[in-house]
Structure formats: structure tokens, C-alpha cells
Amino acid sequence: MFRHLMSAKVRSNAGCWTCRLRRKKCDEKRPICDGCGALEITCHNEEAKPDWMDGGPRQKAMAEKIKAQVKKQASQRRDRKYMDMLESGTRNVTLDTPGEDGTDEGATGGANERKGSGQDFADVFISNSDTEPASSHETGSTPASSNTSGASPPELPWHSQFLTRPDETACAPPGANTEVHFVMIYLDYVFPHLFPFYRPPMLAGGRGWVLDVLQSNKSVWHTAISLASYFFSIVLSNGQLEHEGCTLRMVQQLQLQLEMGLRELQREMSGLNAAGCLAGPRERLLVLQAILQMLIFEVSTSNKDHWRMHLDAAIAMFLQIIPAPEMWTEVLQGLYSLSWPPPEMGISRPFSTxxxxxxxxxANIIYVDVMASITLEQAPRLQKYQAPVIPGCKLARERSNVQSAGPLFMEEFTGLQNWVVQIIGDIAALDAWKKDQKRAGSLSTTELVQRGKVMDDAIKAGLEAMETEFRARVPVNNPIYAILGNNVHPSQPGITDQSPPLLINNVIWLQAAMTYLYVVISGWQPSCPEIRTSVSRMTTLLTELPQDTGLSTLAWPFCIAGCLSPPEDECTYRAMVQRMGSVSVFGTVKAAMEIMEAVWAQRNQIDESWDVAKCMQILGHGVLLI
Structure with a gap:
């Protein structure tokens, strides 16, 4: 009898109707119980029994409605937590350069406030689930040290536990082998897809540093797995409903790895802030890698406004690594490591990790800064770094020495020549100047045209030189794309059919830059002869691309040409994306197509005041096409 009385529970009838419907325990608080408040859903706590609580179809319909509300609010909570987690780590990173006395004001200020921020971050993190908190188990992320000190990686990397032999599988951490496979998918497929032109010569170190960074930077490791999970789920499903279950599991893997990556980024930021002025370029480079990897993930998957916060933090960190443009070579040389390459290689040693x-x-942050300036309607913030880091005039002697710690050549990273990147940034700066002058009521059309003519002449001269090279390389009876694999640097392996040739790539980008310049000078006039001719040439070149996946490196020119194309070409542009297959949703081509569809839907409402920046913002948020 005693045991029976002790086990008996008195059920309360004062719980809210929402919790009763969901069959959850209610704390009976008013006006909103903690359960409904945590999920941010409607708390039905009226005294009278609601009409829909009938035990029949209406109750079932209300249950489905509340379930949908829980799912919707979970997504919004996840977005807010995502921003809060990143903001808490980058709050103390500013665009202020270090002081002349050698102290870093952005890193040393508010040290007391930042104390323990890493633990606060971990406490704030909550699972996306609407019922249970996140599991405390983090697969493959429990090393004693996160290597935020910037020192050389240990003898056994933090994730060496994953590399188990078949007879040790029973002792391996759950999901360890899965992570290794996704990392290989990232290295073999995702990274080459995102950066098809990046094929550094072996004597310059090759791409081995990518694996080294994955081994030593846990935030980059987890974000890379997230990208690989997303890419794999896209290829696996191929738009077919029967693979929906597998796709959902991949999405869950993506979210889990991204959350762990954010945690590691927070820890790295906390360690950097705690070190203050003692933190050097190596420590800051770890954080820069993680932030830019997050930016790449954001742009490749959703391309919402989150990329702005990533870019602000990345530029701030870059300015702390290289406070002045003239320090580029000095800082780069100072990052040399004795662990690799071995000193016995002498002066011909490749670059260290x-x-x-x-x-x-x-190279990528300069490129992203230029492309973001178009959307943000401002001059590139790193424009003063362009001349010393990516000089417009290539020096043959520096180009031939692949181990030189001198200027960068952007075609080796993004497929664009240095001056092409610079001219696009200059046009964006001209657009920002025009709008500033117009707001002030002091715009001189004559000065605008004069400034634009300098850029127009440069673009036309560049196009003429490239067309001359075309005629020299391509036989008359062969298609123009017969030069595939010929236009490469002698020290590089040939460009394969994974990407369009460099020369074609630059021609298309220059045509887009010319169109962009005409819109800045003359306004949005698709029927203007110069604009119509340039758009027609881009349409032809884009249509004749030998590989549809090559379109992924041409999202911005593709979007510019599509937005200004005549109505009869709409099907042509849609067909280009369709030929890419399921992979079209990975990267920025999908966002470019959404922009074009929105612009086409408003053809009759668009006047001459419209511009390229408005196209990039037509979806209700700024889009970054890289």
C-alpha cells in the first residue's frame, strides 16, 4: 500500500492547452508557460476548453498547426543563435588598425568583459530540437587543446584518433570514419568545385597546406565537413524524392558540424582576445581562416545577409595581420616555418602552410571585398592593398619564381587577371562616388563621363589584346573553345575540363565589367547599343561554354548579362542552369538565377534609375556573387 501511494501521481488540470495537445509537461506559469516561451509558440491558457480540443479532426488539425509553428520558430531561433554566436566572438574585432605604439586596441580593450566568454558561449548553445537539449557528446571534437596558440601542430594531430585500422573500428568514436570520408569529399570535389583555377605548382607547395589547415584548425575542419555534407546531399538526391530521407540525414550532419565549427571559432576568438597585443600573425591567421571558411559556407548554401558580418570580421582580422600595405612581403616572409619545408631544401623550399x-x-578576401562593394554600393575597403599585393602590371621575373614572397597573381586563385579585379573595384568606387555626389546635389555629368572613359578605354584595350591572342591560338575552322588547356602558366599542370580556360573567363568578366560601367554612366538602358552589344556577346560566350559546371565561376557576369538580356533570351539563361543539374544549387548560380527572375518580373516597372546594386538587393537582402 505504501509503495502504491508513493508511486501515484496527482495530475494537474491547470496546464496550458498547448502543452496538453503536445503531450508535454507544463509548469502552469501565466500568461506564458516556460515550455511555450522557450519554443516561441502560442500559449493557449484560457480557462474554458477550446473548441478545437474535440478529440477529432479539429484537434488533429491544431496539432499539425502547432507542430508547423514549432518548426518555423526553430529555424528562426537557429538563425538568431547563429548570429549571436558569431557576434559574441567578433564583437571586439574592429576595423581599427593597431596603434603606432605597437598595441592592438581592438584586441586589448574590454579584457575583463571578455573573461570567460568561451564558457558563456557554450552555455548559450541550445539544440535545434523543440523538445530536448543538445547532446553533450560532440563526435570527434573532444581534444584537450584546440591549437589556438598558433604553434606548429603536434606530432599527433587532434583528430588522429579518426584514422583507425579496420580491427580498431569498435574502439573508434561514433561517426569518426564518416567525418574522414566527408573531409576527403571536400578535398576531392568541393574545394576544386569552389576554386577550380587554384592549382599551385608543386614547387610552390601545391595544395597540401589545405589538409594541414584542416588538421590544425578545428573550426575549418567542421565547416569543411558541413560543406561536404551539403554537396554530397545535393549530388545524392539529384532532385529525386526517393532520396529525401538520405538528404535529411545529410542536412542534420551539416547543422551539427556547423554548430561545432561555430563553437571552435568562438574559442579561437576568446583565446585571441585574451592574448591581446601578444597575439601575432599566426594566431590571427587561424581566426581569419575560420571566418572566411564560414563566409564561403554561407554564400555557397544560402547567400543571405550573414556574409556581411563574416566579411566585416575577416577584413578587420586581415588589417590586424597586415596593418599597412607595404608590410605584405614582410609579414608573409615572417610566417615561414622550420617544420615544413625542411631547411635542407635551401632557398628553393616551397611555401609553408x-x-x-x-x-x-x-587573394580571396581582396576578391570578395571587390565583389561585395558592388552590392554594398561602396568603394572596396581593401583598395589600397591592391597595388602592392596584386599589381596591375605583372612582373615576369617575379612570376617565374614560384617561391617568391612577392605579389599575388589572381588568375592562379580566381581565374581573373589582377587588373581585371582592380577595374571592377574601380567601377564600384565610381558608382559609389556618383551616388554620393547625387545625394549632395553636386554631380557633374561631364566629370562622371571623363572618369568612366578612362576605364572604358582600359577595358577595350584589354579585350582587343585578348582577341588578338584568340586569333593567334585558334584555327579558323575550329570552335573558339579549342584553346581549352593551352592558356596556362608553364609551371602549372594543364587546366582540365573541370573549368573554363583562363582567357575565356577573363573575356566574359571584362564584358560584364564594361556593361556594368555603361549602366553606371548612362543608367539602366538595355536597349542602348553599347549595352545590347556587350550583353549579346556575353550570351553567346556563356551559351557556348563546353562544360556547364564552368558557369559556377561566372555567376556575376551570368547575372549581369541575364538581367539586361531581352525577353526572348530568358529561356536560354534558364536552360544554362538546368544543364548544370542538381549542382546548380551549390554556390551562387542559384542566387544569380533568382535575381534574374525577379528583375524579369519587374521589367515594366524598372526605369533608368535602376542599377546593378539594386539587382543585387532585389531579393530583400544583399547577395554576394563570387
Whole structure:
């Protein structure tokens, strides 16, 4: 009898109707119980029994409605937590350069406030689930040290536990082998898809540094797995409903790895802030790698406004690594490591991991800064770094020495010549100047045309030189794309059919830049002869691309040409994307197509005041096409 009385539970009838419907325990708080408040859903706590609580179809319909509300609010909570987690780590990173006395104001200020921020971050993190908190188990992310000190990786990397022999599988951490496979998918397929032109010569170190960074930077490791999970799920499903279950499992893997990557980024930021002025370029480079990897993930998967925060933080960190443009070579040389390459190689040693990483991420942040300036309607923030880091005039002697710690050549990273990247940034700066002058009521059309003519002449001269090279390389009776694999640097392996040739790539980008310039000078006039001719040439070149996947490197020119194309060409542009298959949703081609569809739907409402920046913002948020 005693045991029976002790086990008996008195059920309360004062719980809210929402919790009763969901069969959840209610704390009976008013006006909103903690359960409904945590999920941000409607708390039905009226005294009278609702009409829909009838035990029949209406109750079932309300249950489905609340379930949908829980799912919707979970997505919004996840977005807010995502932003909060990143903001908490980058709050103390500013665009202020270090002081002349050698101290870093952005890193040392507010040290007391930042104390323990890593633990606060971990406490704030909550699972996406609407019922249970996140499991405390993190597969493959429980090493004693996250290697945020910037020192050389240990003898056994933190994730060496994953590399188990078949007879040790029973002792391996759950999901360890899965992570290794996804990392290989990232290295074999995702990275080459995102950066098809990046094929550094072996004597310059090759791409081995990518694996080294994955081994030593846990945030990059987890974000790479997230990208690989997303890419794999796209290829696996191929738009077929029967693979929906597998796709959902891949999405769950993506979310889990991204959350762990954000945690590691927060820890790295906390360690950097705690070190203050003692943190050097190596420590800051670790954080820069993680932030830019997050930016790449955001742009490749959703391309919402989150990329702006990533870019602000990345530029701030870059300015702390290289406070002045003239320090580029000095900082790059200072990142040399004695662990690899071995000193016995002499002066011909390849770049170390940190040197190769800084070169790669510097080229990409300069490129992203230029493309973001178009959307943000401002001059590139790193424009003063362009001349010393990516000089417009290539020096043959520096280009021939692949181990030189000198200027970068952007075609080796993005497929674009240095001056092409610079001219696009100059046009964006001209557009920002025009709008500033117009707001101030002091715009001089004559000065605008004069400034634009300098750029127009440069673009036309560049196109003429490239067309001359075309005629010299391509037989008259062969298609123009017969030069595939010929236009490469002698020290590089031939460009394969994974990407369009460099020369074609630059011609298309220059045509897009010329169109962009005409819109800045003359306004949105698709019927203007110069604009119509340029758009027609781009349409022809894009249509004749030998590989449809090559379109992924041409999202911005593709979008510019599509937005200004006549109505009869709409099907042509849709067909280009359709030929890419399921992989078209990975990267920025999908966002470019969405922009074009929105512009086409408003053809009759668009006047001459429309411009390229408005196209990039027509979806309700700024889009970054890289």
C-alpha cells in the first residue's frame, strides 16, 4: 500500500492547452508557460476548453498547426543563435588598425568583459530540437587543446584518433570514419568545385597546406565537413524524392558540424582576445581562416545577409595581420616555418602552410571585398592593398619564381587577371562616388563621363589584346573553345575540363565589367547599343561554354548579362542552369538565377534609375556573387 501511494501521481488540470495537445509537461506559469516561451509558440491558457480540443479532426488539425509553428520558430531561433554566436566572438574585432605604439586596441580593450566568454558561449548553445537539449557528446571534437596558440601542430594531430585500422573500428568514436570520408569529399570535389583555377605548382607547395589547415584548425575542419555534407546531399538526391530521407540525414550532419565549427571559432576568438597585443600573425591567421571558411559556407548554401558580418570580421582580422600595405612581403616572409619545408631544401623550399594559407585567403578576401562593394554600393575597403599585393602590371621575373614572397597573381586563385579585379573595384568606387555626389546635389555629368572613359578605354584595350591572342591560338575552322588547356602558366599542370580556360573567363568578366560601367554612366538602358552589344556577346560566350559546371565561376557576369538580356533570351539563361543539374544549387548560380527572375518580373516597372546594386538587393537582402 505504501509503495502504491508513493508511486501515484496527482495530475494537474491547470496546464496550458498547448502543452496538453503536445503531450508535454507544463509548469502552469501565466500568461506564458516556460515550455511555450522557450519554443516561441502560442500559449493557449484560457480557462474554458477550446473548441478545437474535440478529440477529432479539429484537434488533429491544431496539432499539425502547432507542430508547423514549432518548426518555423526553430529555424528562426537557429538563425538568431547563429548570429549571436558569431557576434559574441567578433564583437571586439574592429576595423581599427593597431596603434603606432605597437598595441592592438581592438584586441586589448574590454579584457575583463571578455573573461570567460568561451564558457558563456557554450552555455548559450541550445539544440535545434523543440523538445530536448543538445547532446553533450560532440563526435570527434573532444581534444584537450584546440591549437589556438598558433604553434606548429603536434606530432599527433587532434583528430588522429579518426584514422583507425579496420580491427580498431569498435574502439573508434561514433561517426569518426564518416567525418574522414566527408573531409576527403571536400578535398576531392568541393574545394576544386569552389576554386577550380587554384592549382599551385608543386614547387610552390601545391595544395597540401589545405589538409594541414584542416588538421590544425578545428573550426575549418567542421565547416569543411558541413560543406561536404551539403554537396554530397545535393549530388545524392539529384532532385529525386526517393532520396529525401538520405538528404535529411545529410542536412542534420551539416547543422551539427556547423554548430561545432561555430563553437571552435568562438574559442579561437576568446583565446585571441585574451592574448591581446601578444597575439601575432599566426594566431590571427587561424581566426581569419575560420571566418572566411564560414563566409564561403554561407554564400555557397544560402547567400543571405550573414556574409556581411563574416566579411566585416575577416577584413578587420586581415588589417590586424597586415596593418599597412607595404608590410605584405614582410609579414608573409615572417610566417615561414622550420617544420615544413625542411631547411635542407635551401632557398628553393616551397611555401609553408601559414604562408600558403595567407596567400590564398588574401587573394580571396581582396576578391570578395571587390565583389561585395558592388552590392554594398561602396568603394572596396581593401583598395589600397591592391597595388602592392596584386599589381596591375605583372612582373615576369617575379612570376617565374614560384617561391617568391612577392605579389599575388589572381588568375592562379580566381581565374581573373589582377587588373581585371582592380577595374571592377574601380567601377564600384565610381558608382559609389556618383551616388554620393547625387545625394549632395553636386554631380557633374561631364566629370562622371571623363572618369568612366578612362576605364572604358582600359577595358577595350584589354579585350582587343585578348582577341588578338584568340586569333593567334585558334584555327579558323575550329570552335573558339579549342584553346581549352593551352592558356596556362608553364609551371602549372594543364587546366582540365573541370573549368573554363583562363582567357575565356577573363573575356566574359571584362564584358560584364564594361556593361556594368555603361549602366553606371548612362543608367539602366538595355536597349542602348553599347549595352545590347556587350550583353549579346556575353550570351553567346556563356551559351557556348563546353562544360556547364564552368558557369559556377561566372555567376556575376551570368547575372549581369541575364538581367539586361531581352525577353526572348530568358529561356536560354534558364536552360544554362538546368544543364548544370542538381549542382546548380551549390554556390551562387542559384542566387544569380533568382535575381534574374525577379528583375524579369519587374521589367515594366524598372526605369533608368535602376542599377546593378539594386539587382543585387532585389531579393530583400544583399547577395554576394563570387
Amino acid at each position: 601559414n604562408q600558403a594559407a595567407l596567400r590564398f585567403f588574401t
